[in-house]
Amino acid sequence: MNAIPPRRTGGRAARRAERSAPITGAMRSIRPGMEGGRYSSLTDADVLRIHHTALDALEQIGLADGPPSGVEYLTGAGAVLGDDGRIRFPRALIEDTIARANRSITLMGRDPQHDMQLSGTRVHYGTAGAAVHMVDVDGRNYRECTVQDLHDAARIADVLDNIHFVQRPMVCRDIPDNMEMDLNTIYACCAGTTKHVGVSFTERAFAREGLKMLHMIAGSEEAWRERPFVSNSNCFVVPPMKFATESCEVMEEVILGGMPVLLLSAGMAGATAPSTIAGAIVQATAECLAGLVYVNAVKPGHPAIFGTWPFGLDLRTGAMTGGSGEQALLSAGCAQMHRFYDLPGGAAAGITDAKLPDMQAGWEAMCSNVMAGLSGLNMVYEAAGMHASLLGFCLESLILGDDLIGHAQRCVRGIEVDDETLALEQIRDVCIGGPGHYLGTAQTLARMQSDYQYPKLGNRMSPKLWDEAGKPDLNRDTTARKEAILSERSAARFASDVDQAIRQAFKIHLPT
């Protein structure tokens, strides 16, 4: 009962003011890494069948196109290279790898307060993707995105409580050189946020250069290796069941450079993966298990995120769709496979097919985000800002995503049941000789902040108050918030000597 303060004696206005005060960290009703897992889209028997089918696929079908270095690592670990060039994986090799893999990873932020503990069913939400367009909400327009947009997205994500990491959500279309783009992606993200950053190198040589920049940002290679605050997203397979040569080479490089990896299998159900949800999960699981063998062959126990990211397709048109119910089930089912393996995992959610932040955008983003959280997905990627089936990124939606994800997180937190919350004594006190309502009970007042999650931009006014307030418009209010955030210089910018050194060593496109 320690949490209950003594009854206050102030007037109504004082109480109202106290209630409206900003909520401090410890008092917040939600936090990164809350445990999900109360929703099971698959039965235990289903999970086992998916697992065994994935093992069958790895043993009987295997993966093609391994790079020479990868073939060496994998056959060294016990995989078998067939005459048809496919690498097949004995069941025992997969089972041993799962048993020995790293099952508790800390993904670090440049600021340790943003560290994420990936284990069990702890849930984190963040950005990701490779959008090529920025969504201009006010102008109802799509335009190519730039390195400044990427930096702005990182800066905004940095101040949003419920965006827990910043994997780069878009590519810098204004930097034609791929190596420059990779390096400027690191710079733009890390100069915008001290949260954990994710990038995706195109070639092995770029990764080597990128690591040099990261050593400079960290202060030294040792400091970087001590606290690697950037991970690499490796599209190490080209589904179905083929290794992606260059991405595998990048993966080897970053593993040796001490960078956590995301093993990303992004099949499209109906195109590069089976059209059935179960089949798409089988294939993604098989591919990521192959990747897990690969990572552990390069460096046993290296931090790797099991990145089963199957996507949906609109089979009528053959176009990708990321906002469907099928998509929500794909990611929820994958989360359950991660739980079964007890491996840190991630998948995509929060995507919308809508072109603008409208009602469709809201329902599509929420559906997959809340189901992913309830499934206990460790890393919910692409959780905010992604429009047009991943082609567009929208800063307003990113900001609104903070409210949306906070709401989903409240659901992930769930229902506490104990003597106090069951409230029998409170019901008795209120009903028998009491006030007949709970408005002013000590229990109600004490839990106002700790139990309830309040939106920042979501509007709860009555129609009357809304009218009196000039009928505020959600998107317009959000654009104003965006401009306010971007009007201040990023607190994550590097110290000037570090910045100068980086700019001398690399061609940085972002102005100082």
Add this chain to the structure above:
Amino acid sequence: MNAIPPRRTGGRAARRAERSAPITGAMRSIRPGMEGGRYSSLTDADVLRIHHTALDALEQIGLADGPPSGVEYLTGAGAVLGDDGRIRFPRALIEDTIARANRSITLMGRDPQHDMQLSGTRVHYGTAGAAVHMVDVDGRNYRECTVQDLHDAARIADVLDNIHFVQRPMVCRDIPDNMEMDLNTIYACCAGTTKHVGVSFTERAFAREGLKMLHMIAGSEEAWRERPFVSNSNCFVVPPMKFATESCEVMEEVILGGMPVLLLSAGMAGATAPSTIAGAIVQATAECLAGLVYVNAVKPGHPAIFGTWPFGLDLRTGAMTGGSGEQALLSAGCAQMHRFYDLPGGAAAGITDAKLPDMQAGWEAMCSNVMAGLSGLNMVYEAAGMHASLLGFCLESLILGDDLIGHAQRCVRGIEVDDETLALEQIRDVCIGGPGHYLGTAQTLARMQSDYQYPKLGNRMSPKLWDEAGKPDLNRDTTARKEAILSERSAARFASDVDQAIRQAFKIHLPT
């Protein structure tokens, strides 16, 4: 393998046309009454604690303010009237009542194709509420709602596949006389839809008149009693733990008149119910259990829906909020109590606090709707159209709700796991000597309609196509759909002789 058609030989355009053809009933990927229940917001131990606390509350605290007739029914059944005027319920009475209650109810439509089977975890979505405002989307305005608005809402709901029932979502503010309003509510709803209708009578005498009208619509009292297509929503309690005299009297009347009842307990967590989610569920459960004893004392086995509808409150302002994560948990937790009792149950979801159909409206409506469905809630009330924390109803949101609920239903349907969906042979065929993709496989083509749910208004165009199409606006498109629906006369209108007879017997405000 019967479901797989032979490979087609037509050209690409022909296939595209075939794929875009409208989806017929049997081929639809979703249907009313699919089984949910894969999400459990409460552990089994939590459920038992809530149950036992509710029994404690009924035994020790009981309910005040029973009407004389109700006291007679309840004490006749074994409840105990205390010196303090409270009626207390021995545990054995509650347990016996649960054991003997009707656990499989058919809620009928005027057209039998709309019958709903309420049992187990079968999920249905529909409207409900008592909004006083209509939302004018284009004018960004709230105005008082009328009987014509109610009729229009019913007409629209009638043609939306994923709105399974029409409990009246608003009150007719243009009919000041309460009895006239109750009777015109029946008329406006039933003349707009042949789906199951829900109303809520204010007084016993009005219910008696309403039943007369229903006999006329049905053709006779016998025909009505054979297939009662209207249920009554009884706010039989005034939380906390008090009977509502007039509503209880109405309830007795409609039970004797053969009308299914919704036992509705609508406490507000933090005001008329404990602020904790668990405590609010305890109180709602206790109240509905008392109601169940009442119903079964009046008529054993009478169809009753266990209507635990606790609502959330914004404790900073004391105003109701229906769009929160806490609200989604309240309804999900209640659904699990219904599952535990194996009683047909309903709760509120789909509400938004947003004033207009914007992104907030989408995320709030989806969160509670999908969680309710995954929880296996039989009747998801207020699932579409409800804005401003229940104060406003919006026809555009009702129409968009059809897409939103279809999406949620696809998630409720879940993931089928069998040899065919696991797709090992398909993966093998595609990868080894096959085309290397799944686009044209017989399995993909066969499942295009039966496995995938497609939105009607939700936009999946690429940015390029969207631009070429003149950047369609979701709300504007939806208004156009609304106008198209309302431009046609309701197919649910009564035969002219029946209509004439009704209009002679009652003052009907809706024009012929």
